[in-house]
Amino acid sequence: MTERNLDAKLLWRKTTNLVMLSLTGLCALVAVSALFFILGYLVYHGGKDISWNFFTKLPTPVGESGGGMANAIVGSGKILFLAALIGVPIGLLGGVYLAEFGGSTVPFVVRYTADLLNGVPSIVIGIFAYTVAVMPVHHFSTLAGGLALGIMMIPIVLRSTEEYLHGVPSSMREAAMALGASKWRTISSVVLPAASRAIMSAVLLSLARVAGETAPLLFTAFGNRFWSPGWQQPTASLPVMIYTYAVGPYEDWHEQAWAAGLVLLSLVLLINILVRTIMSRGMSAQRSQ
Amino acid sequence: MATAHTTVPPAGLTWGPRALVRRLRSGDEIARLVTLVFALLTVVITAMLVYQLWILSALARHKFGWHFLVAQDWDPVFNKFGALPFVYGTLVTSAVGLFVAVPLGLGAAIFLAELAPRRFSDALTFLIDLLAAVPSVIYGLLGVFILVPLMRSEVQPALKHTLGFLPLFQGPAYGIGFLTAGLVLAIMIVPFIISVSREVLLAVPQDQREAALGLGATKWESTWKTVVPYARTGIMGSIFLALARALGETMAVTMVIGNNPRISASLLGPGYSIASVLANEFTEATGNLYLSALVELGLVLFLLTFVLNGLARLLILVTTQRGSGVG
Numbered sequence: 213m214t215e216r217n218l219d220a221k222l223l224w225r226k227t228t229n230l231v232m233l234s235l236t237g238l239c240a241l242v243a244v245s246a247l248f249f250i251l252g253y254l255v256y257h258g259g260k261d262i263s264w265n266f267f268t269k270l271p272t273p274v275g276e277s278g279g280g281m282a283n284a285i286v287g288s289g290k291i292l293f294l295a296a297l298i299g300v301p302i303g304l305l306g307g308v309y310l311a312e313f314g315g316s317t318v319p320f321v322v323r324y325t326a327d328l329l330n331g332v333p334s335i336v337i338g339i340f341a342y343t344v345a346v347m348p349v350h351h352f353s354t355l356a357g358g359l360a361l362g363i364m365m366i367p368i369v370l371r372s373t374e375e376y377l378h379g380v381p382s383s384m385r386e387a388a389m390a391l392g393a394s395k396w397r398t399i400s401s402v403v404l405p406a407a408s409r410a411i412m413s414a415v416l417l418s419l420a421r422v423a424g425e426t427a428p429l430l431f432t433a434f435g436n437r438f439w440s441p442g443w444q445q446p447t448a449s450l451p452v453m454i455y456t457y458a459v460g461p462y463e464d465w466h467e468q469a470w471a472a473g474l475v476l477l478s479l480v481l482l483i484n485i486l487v488r489t490i491m492s493r494g495m496s497a498q499r500s501q
Numbered sequence: 502m503a504t505a506h507t508t509v510p511p512a513g514l515t516w517g518p519r520a521l522v523r524r525l526r527s528g529d530e531i532a533r534l535v536t537l538v539f540a541l542l543t544v545v546i547t548a549m550l551v552y553q554l555w556i557l558s559a560l561a562r563h564k565f566g567w568h569f570l571v572a573q574d575w576d577p578v579f580n581k582f583g584a585l586p587f588v589y590g591t592l593v594t595s596a597v598g599l600f601v602a603v604p605l606g607l608g609a610a611i612f613l614a615e616l617a618p619r620r621f622s623d624a625l626t627f628l629i630d631l632l633a634a635v636p637s638v639i640y641g642l643l644g645v646f647i648l649v650p651l652m653r654s655e656v657q658p659a660l661k662h663t664l665g666f667l668p669l670f671q672g673p674a675y676g677i678g679f680l681t682a683g684l685v686l687a688i689m690i691v692p693f694i695i696s697v698s699r700e701v702l703l704a705v706p707q708d709q710r711e712a713a714l715g716l717g718a719t720k721w722e723s724t725w726k727t728v729v730p731y732a733r734t735g736i737m738g739s740i741f742l743a744l745a746r747a748l749g750e751t752m753a754v755t756m757v758i759g760n761n762p763r764i765s766a767s768l769l770g771p772g773y774s775i776a777s778v779l780a781n782e783f784t785e786a787t788g789n790l791y792l793s794a795l796v797e798l799g800l801v802l803f804l805l806t807f808v809l810n811g812l813a814r815l816l817i818l819v820t821t822q823r824g825s826g827v828g
Contacts, residue, residue, distance in 0.1 A: 226719065228719070229721040232721045232725070235608055236608040236609065236611045239607075240625060243609045244628050244629065244632075246632060246688050247632045249643075250640075253643055308536045313532075318537070319540075321544060325543055331745055332550070333749025335779050336802055339783070340554070343553045343796075344553065363546060363550075396528040396529050396532035399532070420634060423636075424636020426638040426752045427752055434784070451752075454639075454642060458756065459756060470642070470646075473642045481631055481634065481635075
């Protein structure tokens with residue numbers, strides 16, 4: 213009787229094992245397939261509306277066909293340019309300080325606040341940019357949008373620069389110092405070049421991350437149905453355009469939203485795939501050396 | 502100390518103006534100062550952010566006090582501002598998101614860390630990382646046009662039919678609402694739970710598994726009873742991290758939650774969240790009190806995510822360090 217009980221128990225344990233392990237596989241499958249669902253729907257709905265006009269024309273009034281989002285694409289580009297102008301120097305040089313010059317107190321404080329800043333919801337960053345760049349001048353602007361996204365880039369660039377600089381072997385620093393190079397010379401012509409590819413990748417990834425941000429642009433760059441000359445005026449951007457068009461009531465707006473979504477997602481995913489493949493190749497090459 | 506000045510300082514630690522000039526000329530001191538300034542800029546910007554939120558919310562903080570958090574009315578026309586419906590919406594949607602995302606993410610992480618061959622696991626993790634890179638407005642787009650109609654016509658009627666006796670699933674099926682927003686959040690935070698949990702699971706020393714298997718445990722028993730408990734703190738950390746993201750998520754939620762400042766027991770009802778009301782009303786805020794109340798909502802959101810992120814980082818740090826220390 214006990215033997216039969218044991219057999220039953222073993223069978224039960226083996227069944228549980230099989231069932232639970234298959235369930236974990238199913239979870240992984242569901243999570244991964246979400247990506248393909250997203251891509252599939254966007255290609256299906258947005259693919260047919262992407263044309264030359266989409267990239268070269270301004271939005272047309274509702275009901276008129278043939279409009280595009282050229283202004284939003286250029287607007288996004290301008291905002292990202294400004295964001296890089298703010299985020300890259302602060303993140304890069306700050307990261308150099310943390311990795312190469314840091315004592316103990318200052319780096320701890322900087323790291324801590326960078327992580328804090330990284331966790332701040334993007335809409336709160338938007339409020340901040342609004343209070344410093346929109347409220348004083350009483351109008352929305354490309355500048356304010358760039359500021360918001362630039363602030364979001366800082367912690368990402370900072371922490372990855374620090375990490376990659378730490379990854380440079382200290383024998384390289386010692387070799388340069390032994391040749392009589394000053395510390396700064398060592399950093400600028402030995403350490404930074406050695407980590408440059410990884411840092412470039414991190415910058416690109418952080419750009420891809422903020423390129424899709426919508427919330428901080430809603431009340432900084434705002435939106436614009438026309439071209440936005442200079443940096444002082446509100447400007448359209450792809451993510452905000454997608455949002456406005458998706459929640460709007462018109463059928464052709466919805467189609468344009470899908471098309472814009474496809475363009476934005478392709479851009480973001482392409483950068484991610486490219487950077488990550490190059491990075492992992494570089495890593496494995498280093499490992500095999 | 503007086504004698505210290507008379508002794509010859511060791512080379513490399515030279516003091517005095519001449520040494521300073523030499524170090525400046527070689528650029529080291531300048532480089533240190535310049536990079537220090539940029540590093541401190543991060544701190545300055547963050548401090549300014551907190552300062553601005555604090556100052557601009559002063560009007561609302563003084564007028565409403567703590568009552569702001571428990572008052573239910575949000576009526577800008579009559580200058581009545583209560584945050585409760587938004588806090589409620591934020592918490593409920595995040596809870597729904599976690600309820601779905603935690604089992605899904607943990608299951609997938611176990612599969613990736615314990616079962617899948619390394620190359621396969623790396624490939625899948627690559628795809629999961631890509632999922633994490635999808636902008637939130639894209640999730641919103643799919644939410645509005647794919648998920649909402651599906652919820653309205655299929656899922657919500659089915660839920661009402663089977664679980665309708667619960668107050669959670671009563672009322673008309675609009676498609677939009679807490680449940681839909683929570684589901685979108687779940688898909689968005691799953692990648693974070695997976696990638697962090699996978700890391701902490703991989704950091705569990707191999708002996709733990711071998712000991713359990715050596716005692717005759719099945720693969721599942723070894724995973725569930727020894728590996729997962731070992732990594733428990735880190736997994737909690739990944740969940741907190743995901744929760745912090747869910748609380749602050751704006752666009753996807755705004756597009757599917759219904760934007761109606763109401764507290765309803767039913768998950769099918771439309772609601773509102775802190776981030777959504779900021780997205781919708783910030784540009785329209787007329788009057789100082791209105792703006793101040795919105796900024797205070799931003800402050801509440803900031804503090805919530807601040808606490809959660811801090812906790813999450815602490816938990817992850819504790820687990821990964823212990824894991825690598827033992828193994």
